[in-house]
Amino acid sequence: MDRSNALKTLAAVIGLLALVAVPIIADAAGSTAWISMATRILIYGMAAASLNFALGYGGLVSFGHAAFFGLGGYVVGILYQTYADETLLFGFIPGTNQLLVTLPATILVTGIAAAAIGALSLRTGGVQFIMITLAFAQMLFFFFSGLSAYGGEDGLIIRRTNELFGLNMRDRATLYWVTLAITALFFVIYRRLTMSSFGTIVSGLRQNERRMAALGIEAYRYRLIAFILSGIGTGIAGAMLANVMRFTSPDLLAWHTSGQLMIMVILGGVGTVTGPFLGAAVLLILEDVLNAWTENWPLILGLVLLVVVLQARGGLMAIVNLVRGNRS
Amino acid sequence: MLLIFEQILNGVQYGVMLFLLAAGLTLIFGIMQVINLAHGSLYMVGAYAGTWFAQETGSFWLGLPAGLLAAALTGVLIEVIVVRRLYDRDHLEQVLATFALILIFNQLVIMIFGRQPFFVAMPEGLQESIQLLPGLQYPPYRLLIIAAGLGVAVGLYFLITKTRIGMLVRAGATDREMVRALGVNVRLLYTVIFGFGALLAGLAGYLAGPIFAVQVGMGEQILLTTFVVVVIGGVGSIRGAFVAGLILGVLDTCLRAFLPGILRLVMAGPDADALGAGIAAMGIYLLMAIVLLIRPQGLFPAAH
Numbered sequence: 001m002d003r004s005n006a007l008k009t010l011a012a013v014i015g016l017l018a019l020v021a022v023p024i025i026a027d028a029a030g031s032t033a034w035i036s037m038a039t040r041i042l043i044y045g046m047a048a049a050s051l052n053f054a055l056g057y058g059g060l061v062s063f064g065h066a067a068f069f070g071l072g073g074y075v076v077g078i079l080y081q082t083y084a085d086e087t088l089l090f091g092f093i094p095g096t097n098q099l100l101v102t103l104p105a106t107i108l109v110t111g112i113a114a115a116a117i118g119a120l121s122l123r124t125g126g127v128q129f130i131m132i133t134l135a136f137a138q139m140l141f142f143f144f145s146g147l148s149a150y151g152g153e154d155g156l157i158i159r160r161t162n163e164l165f166g167l168n169m170r171d172r173a174t175l176y177w178v179t180l181a182i183t184a185l186f187f188v189i190y191r192r193l194t195m196s197s198f199g200t201i202v203s204g205l206r207q208n209e210r211r212m213a214a215l216g217i218e219a220y221r222y223r224l225i226a227f228i229l230s231g232i233g234t235g236i237a238g239a240m241l242a243n244v245m246r247f248t249s250p251d252l253l254a255w256h257t258s259g260q261l262m263i264m265v266i267l268g269g270v271g272t273v274t275g276p277f278l279g280a281a282v283l284l285i286l287e288d289v290l291n292a293w294t295e296n297w298p299l300i301l302g303l304v305l306l307v308v309v310l311q312a313r314g315g316l317m318a319i320v321n322l323v324r325g326n327r328s
Numbered sequence: 329m330l331l332i333f334e335q336i337l338n339g340v341q342y343g344v345m346l347f348l349l350a351a352g353l354t355l356i357f358g359i360m361q362v363i364n365l366a367h368g369s370l371y372m373v374g375a376y377a378g379t380w381f382a383q384e385t386g387s388f389w390l391g392l393p394a395g396l397l398a399a400a401l402t403g404v405l406i407e408v409i410v411v412r413r414l415y416d417r418d419h420l421e422q423v424l425a426t427f428a429l430i431l432i433f434n435q436l437v438i439m440i441f442g443r444q445p446f447f448v449a450m451p452e453g454l455q456e457s458i459q460l461l462p463g464l465q466y467p468p469y470r471l472l473i474i475a476a477g478l479g480v481a482v483g484l485y486f487l488i489t490k491t492r493i494g495m496l497v498r499a500g501a502t503d504r505e506m507v508r509a510l511g512v513n514v515r516l517l518y519t520v521i522f523g524f525g526a527l528l529a530g531l532a533g534y535l536a537g538p539i540f541a542v543q544v545g546m547g548e549q550i551l552l553t554t555f556v557v558v559v560i561g562g563v564g565s566i567r568g569a570f571v572a573g574l575i576l577g578v579l580d581t582c583l584r585a586f587l588p589g590i591l592r593l594v595m596a597g598p599d600a601d602a603l604g605a606g607i608a609a610m611g612i613y614l615l616m617a618i619v620l621l622i623r624p625q626g627l628f629p630a631a632h
Binding site for chain 2: 055061063120123124125126127128130131132134135136138139142143144145146147148149152255259262263266270296298299301302303305306309310
């Protein structure tokens with residue numbers, strides 16, 4: 001038991017070192033594009049993992065998580081524009097370009113949004129839940145599309161990445177390490193959460209709501225908190241994406257983005273801790289490789305996705321576990 | 329006043345088109361419990377195949393059967409190859425598999441027809457506006473769509489309530505196992521229903537050609553609205569799809585037509601237009617949220 005734990009810790013340390021070393025390796029190999037790709041993988045991984053908490057653990061099939069992803073991006077974008085224009089948002093909120101302010105602001109805004117959307121949506125279930133979450137995301141999509149003060153359909157350019165402790169955030173490697181630090185913190189919390197008694201209750205509600213009710217657990221309250229946490233996590237990822245791309249647009253809120261996040265979750269493995277990160281990496285790299293290879297890449301991506309959904313139950317993590325299980 | 333009347337007619341026309349799509353979707357939803365995101369692709373297939381055939385032959389009316397046939401065949405094909413495997417899966421897998429189908433169909437259409445949208449002329453004899461009321465000129469083609477939609481609604485009503493197939497459809501929705509136990513080939517029944525839903529989607533797609541552009545992605549635009557119709561009307565209810573389709577069609581059209589003008593009274597022109605368009609597009613989703621919160625099963629829940 002001790003030995004397997006030690007092995008796990010060792011593997012985690014090696015994995016973390018490898019992740020830290022990505023910019024150095026990329027620089028040595030002369031492909032700096034890898035750094036941007038790795039940064040995006042971390043960010044989408046956070047978003048997919050957050051969705052997975054609601055979807056995989058809680059069984060809440062949200063088709064509207066793009067709403068929180070996009071909201072996170074717009075918090076950063078709008079605060080930056082307010083800062084650059086030296087005006088006050090709603091007449092009393094000053095703008096900012098400090099990451100230490102924009103991230104808590106994102107948590108606040110997406111938390112409130114998730115509480116409102118979740119409180120209403122969780123009154124339904126099944127197909128209706130899928131559709132009502134989609135509806136709320138679409139409302140936000142059209143709202144931001146019509147908000148011409150902040151770019152409307154064209155999106156909002158953020159001239160400079162948010163600042164943090166005087167670091168040179170224009171440097172891609174620095175930005176990657178900052179993202180990695182945030183992702184690592186996120187991962188620790190997310191992993192603790194899935195293993196906590198709260199996470200177990202949320203899982204239990206998915207498996208058998210009546211038994212949980214018999215244990216005196218109020219489903220609605222637990223699900224709502226799970227949904228809020230999931231929305232906040234996705235929002236943080238959206239805020240980081242806006243910082244990395246220095247751009248945010250209604251596209252982030254479009255239903256395709258919700259679909260993309262769901263694909264990452266199912267590709268990696270629904271209800272697994274590391275699966276969504278794996279799924280994000282595979283999907284983004286696959287898109288990139290196929291895109292370079294043929295302009296008809298969506299066709300191939302569609303076929304791959306179809307085969308994965310129809311044939312490979314449990315996603316990539318099922319394969320990983322199979323290999324691991326065989327070895328031990 | 330005439331302007332309002334005209335917009336309401338436009339709304340009804342849009343509404344019956346939504347109904348044509350929603351009828352198939354709600355049948356598939358209600359009976360097979362499958363969320364079919366690819367329904368919009370069938371609409372696109374009908375539009376492209378029909379329009380292509382009409383351009384080759386030079387006749388709008390010859391394009392119609394071609395579009396219907398292509399959509400129905402495509403529907404049967406994807407039911408047999410993909411959708412059949414999804415009946416026992418959960419909603420998440422259905423959403424993703426049919427999402428994959430959208431990617432595939434969109435790219436196939438780009439490969440065959442290119443990215444340029446097609447613009448289709450109104451059929452011969454229906455190009456001149458006719459006078460409905462003194463001072464109100466209205467294109468007869470739109471009236472034709474309304475007539476077609478109402479015709480399909482009446483036909484479906486008789487099909488479902490008066491015929492043997494309709495009886496099987498209703499029975500299949502209530503208790504699949506019992507129908508199977510009575511010796512009905514449920515698998516074939518499902519394929520037929522799916523193909524029929526695809527046919528209606530193809531009809532809507534082809535008729536939409538002269539009004540909207542025939543282009544890649546046309547299916548997704550209308551698909552989400554169609555889902556809103558299905559959910560508001562009550563999953564599995566044809567009657568609900570009809571009522572909700574008309575309500576949404578009129579609501580959406582009127583909001584888009586009048587909201588920017590109303591907003592312009594209180595704010596600057598371009599801002600009012602952009603915001604008005606945004607809020608108008610939100611309208612149907614807002615209505616769906618409200619309806620679901622008051623009646624979680626929709627306006628006309630299918631009897632189970």
